[in-house]
Amino acid sequence: MFAIEVADIKKVYDKNIVGVERVSFNIKYGEIFGFIGPNGAGKSTTIRALMGLLKVDSGLINIEGFDCFTEGSKARENVGYVPSELSFYNSMTVRKYIEFILKQKGRNFERIDELCTYFELNQNRKTGELSLGNKKKLAIVCALACTPKVLIMDEATTGLDPIMQQKFFDILQKEKKKGTAILLSSHNLNEIQRCCDRVGIIKNGILVAVKEIGEFQNKLLKHIVFETKSNLLEFRLDGMEDLKVEGNRYEFNFNGNLAMLINLLSGIDIYNISITDVDLNDEFLRWY
Amino acid sequence: MGCKMDKTMKKRAINSLYCLEFNLQKKSIIWWFAVLAVLLIIEIAFYPLMNMMIGVIPDDVYNDFTDAGISFSFDSVTEYFLLQGVEVLALGGALFLCCFVASLLTRDFKGGQSELLYTNALNRNDIIMTKYANALTMTVLFNVVMLVVELLMMCIVDIKGIVFVPLITLFLYCLILHLILVSLVxxxxxxxxxxxxxxxxxIPLLLYFVTIIALSISHNDALKFIEFLTPFTLLYEITIESPFKVNWYSFAIYVVVVLAVLGFGYKKFKKRDL
Structure with a gap:
């Protein structure tokens, strides 16, 4: 069973504004899935649907086998959630707030001290007095303190300093090893590439690509552009993706057998060629 | 790692949410209670002065008012309170309780805390029921506290003039009025x-002014139906002689209206996007 299952969901808001359409992905236990896209692409809509804050118009959306809207309380029992917009009850202290959230989740208070020490959070301060970075830390502590099986984090590192970001990634890796399924939405492509196993790219409400991060890290994926004087009737090879042809200019990504590719290219009258490693930034910009 | 939420944990979660609401509005509640209690105290404290003023009205003027159906003779502080004190209790309490309800429901959405409250293991049904329980508890607490304040003040002003049965009936009918308004809002x-x-x-102001109009035109048969448009008329028929008299039609109409509005609102809220 997948921890998170999203199958062909669609959500249209009032005035026919499409939130998401044809979004499908699954996340296994012990996996970190990155979710990237610009503002208004549909990331928050997808996450809010997962958290039961809105009902999708069609499609399947489950956490641990429970529908996120009709069986929301069961779906969220083992979920730790960090929203992008943070707002707390200002008069409560950090400690009291975390205890309140843990009671709402039916958890004990075992991990509070450990996590607050780890993230250097003062438990006696009122939540209304916290800076943005400290509010983020508080939200992260609340999500982790409930020993979740699923973590859903919407721009969790916004406002964190580089040291806290590193601590955050370290603890994510520990959670991953414990078997926690993690959905991490972010604008920061470097952090996604650094810690995720797979990444989904969303554009205008549609999930346009899901890639293994290993393809980028192991430099297996190459971006090739060449220009030829010949007219090629057919140009095809296993491992070739997203071929674009404009006149005599050929552009594509390749993660197949390089020797076979070089063999094929050597038979073509090429007068200009560029071969570069594809990183996540390139892949993202390709869709925009 | 992870665990299932059993009944004990769920009860604990609901209790903590229930207590949270009172903690968050603590200062506001104390201010409202204090202000309305002071108003009641002043109202009752005026009783000896009012009696003195009525005593110096010339008989012919007094008879003219009585012929017009306006009676303001008070043989006891209880009778005085049944005529004069009801406004502070009924309207003042209604305004406070309706604002309390508004804050219960809207604060989380306007302040942004809804993202954290509605994304935990309690479902929407549990959260809404807990908030409704908060509203009902506050209604009962308010009326009990005001009853105690009334009785204490009456003991100071005119202890022999206290008639318990109509005061308790007033308390009960006022409680019912407030429960109706709280549920409607x-x-x-x-x-x-x-x-x-x-x-x-x-809502309470509008319904109260409709009551004033209904009482002013009580002799006009064609417009008598106006008294059924407001639940405040529950309170205006209680007298020392007839402490149990109440406008049951108005009560029945409002129970139906409230159940319909509550049911419709609940059904819509369960399905809405938050």
Missing amino acids: FGIYLLKVKSGFGIAIA
């Missing part, structure tokens, strides 16, 4: 969770 705010306090203030 609760149902409306389930439909309009991001609204301001305007609805909470407008």
Whole structure:
């Protein structure tokens, strides 16, 4: 069973504004899935649907086998959630707030001290007095303190300093090893590439690509552009993706057998060629 | 790692949410209680002065008022309170309780805390029921506290003039009135969770002014139906001689209206996007 299952969901808001359409992905236990896209692409809509804050118009959306809207309380029992917009009850202290959230989740208070020490959070301060970075830390502590099986984090590192970001990634890796399924939405492509196993790219409400991060890290994926004087009737090879042809200019990504590719290219009258490693930034910009 | 939420944990979660609401509005509640209690105290403290003023009205003027159906003779502080004190209790309490309900439901959405409250293991049903329980508890608490304040003040002003049966009936009918208004406003705010306090203030004020109109034209048979448009008329028929008299038609109409609004609001809230 997948921890998170999203199958062909669609959500249209009032005035026919499409939130998401044809979004499908699954996340296994012990996996970190990155979710990237610009503002208004549909990331928050997808996450809010997962958290039961809105009902999708069609499609399947489950956490641990429970529908996120009709069986929301069961779906969220083992979920730790960090929203992008943070707002707390200002008069409560950090400690009291975390205890309140843990009671709402039916958890004990075992991990509070450990996590607050780890993230250097003062438990006696009122939540209304916290800076943005400290509010983020508080939200992260609340999500982790409930020993979740699923973590859903919407721009969790916004406002964190580089040291806290590193601590955050370290603890994510520990959670991953414990078997926690993690959905991490972010604008920061470097952090996604650094810690995720797979990444989904969303554009205008549609999930346009899901890639293994290993393809980028192991430099297996190459971006090739060449220009030829010949007219090629057919140009095809296993491992070739997203071929674009404009006149005599050929552009594509390749993660197949390089020797076979070089063999094929050597038979073509090429007068200009560029071969570069594809990183996540390139892949993202390709869709925009 | 992870665990299932059993009944004990769920009860603990609901209790902590229930207590949270009172903690968050602690200062506001104390201020409202203090202000309304002071108003009641002043109202009752005026009784000896009012009696003195009535004593110096010339008989012919007094008879003219009585012929016009306006009676203001008070043989006891209880009778005085049944005529004069009801406004502070009924309207003042209604305004406070309706604003309390508005805050219960809208604060989370306007302040942004809804993302954290509605994404935990309690479902929407549990959260809404807990908030409704908060509203009902506050209604009962308010009326009990005001009853105690009334009785204490009456003991100081005219202890022999205390007649318990109509005062207890007034307390009960006022409690019912407030429960009706609180439930009505609760149902409306389930439909309009991001609204301001305007609805909470407008509804009791509007219904109260309809009551004033209904009482003013009580001799006009054609417009008598107006008294059924407002639940405040529950309170205006209680006298020392007839402490149990109540406008049951108005009560029945409002129970039906409130159940319909609550049911509709609840059904819509369960399905809405938050």
